[in-house]
Amino acid sequence: MAGEPVNVNEFEELARKVLPKIYYDFFSGGAEDQYTLKENIEAFRRITIRPRILVDVSKIDMSTIILGHRTSAPIIVAPTSSHQLAHPEGEVATARGAAACNVIMGVAFTSTCTMEEVASSCKAVRFIQTFAFKREITANMVQRAERNGFRAIILTADTPRLGRKEADIKNKMIAPPFKNFEGLISTEAVSDKGSNVEAYAAETLDPSFCWKQTKAIEAGVVAGIIVSNHGARQLDYTPATISVLEEVVHAVQGKVPVLFDGGIRRGTDIFKALALGAKAVLIGRPVIYGLAAKGETGVKQVIDMLKNELEQTMALAGCCTVDDITRSHVNTETERFLCRM
Ligand SMILES: Cc1cc2nc3c(=O)[nH]c(=O)nc-3n(C[C@H](O)[C@H](O)[C@H](O)COP(=O)(O)O)c2cc1C
Ligand SMILES: CC(C)CC(=O)C(=O)O
Numbered sequence: 001m002a003g004e005p006v007n008v009n010e011f012e013e014l015a016r017k018v019l020p021k022i023y024y025d026f027f028s029g030g031a032e033d034q035y036t037l038k039e040n041i042e043a044f045r046r047i048t049i050r051p052r053i054l055v056d057v058s059k060i061d062m063s064t065i066i067l068g069h070r071t072s073a074p075i076i077v078a079p080t081s082s083h084q085l086a087h088p089e090g091e092v093a094t095a096r097g098a099a100a101c102n103v104i105m106g107v108a109f110t111s112t113c114t115m116e117e118v119a120s121s122c123k124a125v126r127f128i129q130t131f132a133f134k135r136e137i138t139a140n141m142v143q144r145a146e147r148n149g150f151r152a153i154i155l156t157a158d159t160p161r162l163g164r165k166e167a168d169i170k171n172k173m174i175a176p177p178f179k180n181f182e183g184l185i186s187t188e189a190v191s192d193k194g195s196n197v198e199a200y201a202a203e204t205l206d207p208s209f210c211w212k213q214t215k216a217i218e219a220g221v222v223a224g225i226i227v228s229n230h231g232a233r234q235l236d237y238t239p240a241t242i243s244v245l246e247e248v249v250h251a252v253q254g255k256v257p258v259l260f261d262g263g264i265r266r267g268t269d270i271f272k273a274l275a276l277g278a279k280a281v282l283i284g285r286p287v288i289y290g291l292a293a294k295g296e297t298g299v300k301q302v303i304d305m306l307k308n309e310l311e312q313t314m315a316l317a318g319c320c321t322v323d324d325i326t327r328s329h330v331n332t333e334t335e336r337f338l339c340r341m
């Protein structure tokens with residue numbers, strides 16, 4: 001690739017060049033055959049956009065309100081682990097990039113900077129992500145989230161154990177120290193066989209956590225739902241997230257906002273997810289690639305690229321605000337053939 005990257009996929013190329021293979025494989029990889037990994041991207045390509053023309057699009061406003069927080073666009077940085085493997089400044093740089101773009105920063109508890117370091121380094125609205133950890137870890141996380149001004153807790157529910165990423169196993173991937181666990185568990189490498197990320201997960205997760213233990217929805221503590229397959233890193237052969245979004249939106253019946261992630265690489269992808277009912281989208285790997293390539297500046301550039309592409313898509317499709325994007329602005333695969341569009 002010659003010159004500056006002009007889209008998110010070119011940032012991936014840059015990241016691939018600068019990262020040691022073991023880390024590039026860790027960030028880019030998915031579970032087992034990586035069927036779902038490919039599908040998360042491919043399924044977007046099968047959805048087409050139905051533009052409206054001769055609409056006054058002289059002013060486009062992408063701003064929206066997510067769980068009470070006004071943001072510049074319906075974009076959230078997805079919680080992903082291990083940012084210091086991409087760049088020495090890690091999650092602090094990512095959060096600053098998110099703050100510069102006025103979008104929400106999702107911080108993984110398995111981050112390489114502590115929650116406190118991220119909180120004190122930037123003004124971004126921050127959500128903290130947790131797994132169903134053993135109870136003492138969760139209690140510690142909740143207290144620190146409150147103390148450090150995190151505005152929501154994202155509970156990742158698909159990880160009673162870690163998915164099998166075969167590249168990590170072959171590469172004998174060593175997890176970086178996850179500093180949030182300091183004082184709670186041993187943060188030293190815990191296995192010399194295959195990927196020790198799996199060993200880490202086994203030490204911290206509570207695989208017995210299930211519906212019996214939570215009445216969260218009845219108690220009204222669920223403020224939103226994220227339709228996600230963990231970037232295709234857990235159960236392979238689950239469907240592409242974009243192909244099930246609408247079904248979830250119907251089931252939720254507007255009771256809480258539905259957010260979405262998995263495979264967003266273009267502004268058109270964001271537009272399609274919004275048309276199918278998402279309130280906002282989370283972006284995982286592209287942000288990591290921006291961070292790897294250029295630190296905080298790269299994160300900002302990636303988010304700005306996606307914002308600019310969304311703005312362009314909205315203008316060309318005849319939508320001045322995110323609320324103007326409706327179900328009738330897209331055709332799914334089946335509809336495409338029915339309508340002969
Ligand atoms: C390298 C990597 C690490 C991740 N770590 C976490 C994590 O610690 N917690 C979590 O809930 N999700 C994690 N995810 C999943 C993301 O939150 C998100 O669902 C996914 O990246 C979205 O797909 P995308 O990468 O195609 O945008 C991770 C994803 C990647 C790629
Ligand atoms: C450290 C891991 C548990 C992070 C994760 O969720 C992932 O790599 O997909």
